Amino acid sequence: SQQGEEDPQALSIQEGENATMNCSYKTSINNLQWYRQNSGRGLVHLILIRSNEREKHSGRLRVTLDTSKKSSSLLITASRAADTASYFCATDADGSYIPTFGRGTSLIVHP
Amino acid sequence: DTAVSQTPKYLVTQMGNDKSIKCEQNLGHDTMYWYKQDSKKFLKIMFSYNNKELIINETVPNRFSPKSPDKAHLNLHINSLELGDSAVYFCASTTQGNNEQFFGPGTRLTVL
Numbered sequence: 001s002q003q004g005e006e007d008p009q010a011l012s013i014q015e016g017e018n019a020t021m022n023c024s025y026k027t028s029i030n031n032l033q034w035y036r037q038n039s040g041r042g043l044v045h046l047i048l049i050r051s052n053e054r055e056k057h058s059g060r061l062r063v064t065l066d067t068s069k070k071s072s073s074l075l076i077t078a079s080r081a082a083d084t085a086s087y088f089c090a091t092d093a094d095g096s097y098i099p100t101f102g103r104g105t106s107l108i109v110h111p
Numbered sequence: 112d113t114a115v116s117q118t119p120k121y122l123v124t125q126m127g128n129d130k131s132i133k134c135e136q137n138l139g140h141d142t143m144y145w146y147k148q149d150s151k152k153f154l155k156i157m158f159s160y161n162n163k164e165l166i167i168n169e170t171v172p173n174r175f176s177p178k179s180p181d182k183a184h185l186n187l188h189i190n191s192l193e194l195g196d197s198a199v200y201f202c203a204s205t206t207q208g209n210n211e212q213f214f215g216p217g218t219r220l221t222v223l
Contacts, residue, residue, distance in 0.1 A: 031210055042115070042201055042214030043154075086152060092210065098167060099210065101146075101154040 004032070004089040004102035012108045019076040021105040023089030024069075032065055033090045033099060034074050043088060046074075081111040114138050115215040117202050123221045124192055131188045132218045134202030142166075143185040144212065145177060146201040154201070160185050161207055192222045 007022045023032065031050045035043040049056045049065045049072065056063045062075040076083055086106050090099035115136045124130055136143065144167075145157040159167035163179040174190045185202060202215040 033210060037152075040217070042203075042216050043212075044214070045211045048210055088154065098156060098159065099212065100156070103151060103153045106152075 004091045004100060006087065006089055006102045006105040008105060009103070010106045010108075012110065013079060014110050015079060015081055017079055017109075019079050019083070019107055019109070021074045021087050021107070023072045023074070023091075023102060025072075025089075025091045026070065028067070029091045031092065032063075032072050034061075034063060034072075035088045035090060035101075037086045037088065037104065039085070046087075076107075079107075079109045081109050083107060084109050115202060115204055115213050117200075117215040117218050119218060120216065121219050121221075123223065125223055126192055126194060128192050129188070129190045130192060130220070131186055132200055132202075132220070133184070133186045134215055135184050136202075136204040136213070136215075137183065138204060138213060140204035140206050140213070141182055142205050142207050143179065143182075144203040144205075145185065145187050146203060148199045148201060148217070150198070158185075158187075189220075192220075194222050196220060197222045 004023045004025045033048045034046045037043045047058045047063050049063050060077045065072045086104040088101050088104040090101045092099050118133045142161045144159045148154045157171045158177045160179045176188045179185045199217045199219050201217045203212040205212045
C-alpha cells in the first residue's frame with residue numbers, strides 16, 4: 001500500500017541551524033502533508049502541499065514536492081529547541097482521502 | 112476546550128481482558144479515525160468512520176470493534192487483549208474531502 005518513508009530516521013542539530021527531512025513515496029498522490037508529534041502527544045498538522053504545487057512556505061517551514069522523483073522535503077530554518085519532535089509525512093493515493101504515514105524523522109535541537 | 116479528546120490516557124491490563132477506549136471531537140467533523148502507533152513510531156490506520164458509517168477497515172483483527180454512536184464519538188472496543196496490542200492508539204477527525212486531520216492525545220495501552 002501507499003506509504004511515505006522519511007529520511008533520516010534521526011537528526012540532531014544545534015539551535016539556529018537548519019533541519020532538512022525528506023519523504024519518499026511509491027505511487028501517484030493527491031497531496032502530501034507534514035505533521036509534527038511532540039513526545040507523548042498526538043500529531044499536529046503543519047502543512048499540506050498539493051500534487052500540482054512544487055513549493056510551499058509557512059513561517060519557518062518550507063516544503064518542496066517533486067512528483068517526478070516521488071519525494072518531498074521539509075526544511076525548518078533557524079531551528080529552536082522547541083522544534084524538537086518527530087516529523088511525519090502523510091500521503092494519500094489518487095482518488096483516496098486516506099493518509100498513509102511513514103515512521104517519522106526524530107529531530108533533536110540542542111540549545 | 113480540547114478539540115479531540117480520548118479516555119483513558121493510560122490503560123494497563125492483563126492478557127485476555129476486554130477494554131474500551133473512548134474518543135470525542137467537538138469540531139463538527141463528520142469523519143473519524145483510529146490509528147495504532149507501535150514502539151517504532153509507525154502509525155497505521157485501523158478504521159475510519161464517516162457520518163457514523165464504517166468506510167475503512169484495514170485488516171484489523173475482529174477482536175477490535177469500533178462503535179460510533181454519533182458523528183462526534185468513535186469508541187474502540189478490544190476483546191481478548193494480546194501482548195501485541197500494546198501500543199499507543201490515536202483517534203483523529205476531519206471533514207470529508209479535507210485532508211488535514213486533528214489528532215487526540217493518544218491512549219497508551221500496555222498489555223501484561
